[in-house]
Amino acid sequence: GEDVEQSLFLSVREGDSSVINCTYTDSSSTYLYWYKQEPGAGLQLLTYIFSNMDMKQDQRLTVLLNKKDKHLSLRIADTQTGDSAIYFCAEFPNTGGFKTIFGAGTRLFVKA
């Protein structure tokens, strides 16, 4: 079935690293994504990783992919108060359904 699971809340101190975890179910997924949603806004694509990669780094963001366990993580280094938002993990199954499946979102709280 189609399901993306992630924990609902994460609280960190400013300057610490944040790690948001996600599991997905469809092994055919070619692309896996992280989106960020700030209050009153739509979702913003942060980064994505191809299924044939293990890791991708983009400035303060590091994405790790474990295909065997269908586990995806997003690490934010030196977390800032401006990083407080909801982070969504998403997969795009390569089954011709033309839809991206989103997790429920992890609300990140950054304490000053």
Add this chain to the structure above:
Amino acid sequence: KAGVTQTPRYLIKTRGQQVTLSCSPISGHRSVSWYQQTPGQGLQFLFEYFSETQRNKGNFPGRFSGRQFSNSRSEMNVSTLELGDSALYLCASSSPSVSGGDGYTFGSGTRLTVV
């Protein structure tokens, strides 16, 4: 370049009425997807259009419908509104002919409140 534009931003409707929401994708994007976002259900897929054709539809009742025009602009319609239709409706456009790939660009959404 202009982002994805959704209109209106806010709507208040009465049960039983119908509503039409509009989405203008990024210029050159031909795929438009719609999602319903609620606190309890998260992001639920409504439909996806490409070149005026609906390629996929989510598990929503027939009261939810949509269409795409030749300029890639899309509309969705909800008839006979129910209280449970209150949600943030998000439109997303993407570039490649197969949606996915470099991901979606989302609009800011239309906040629909049914009273």
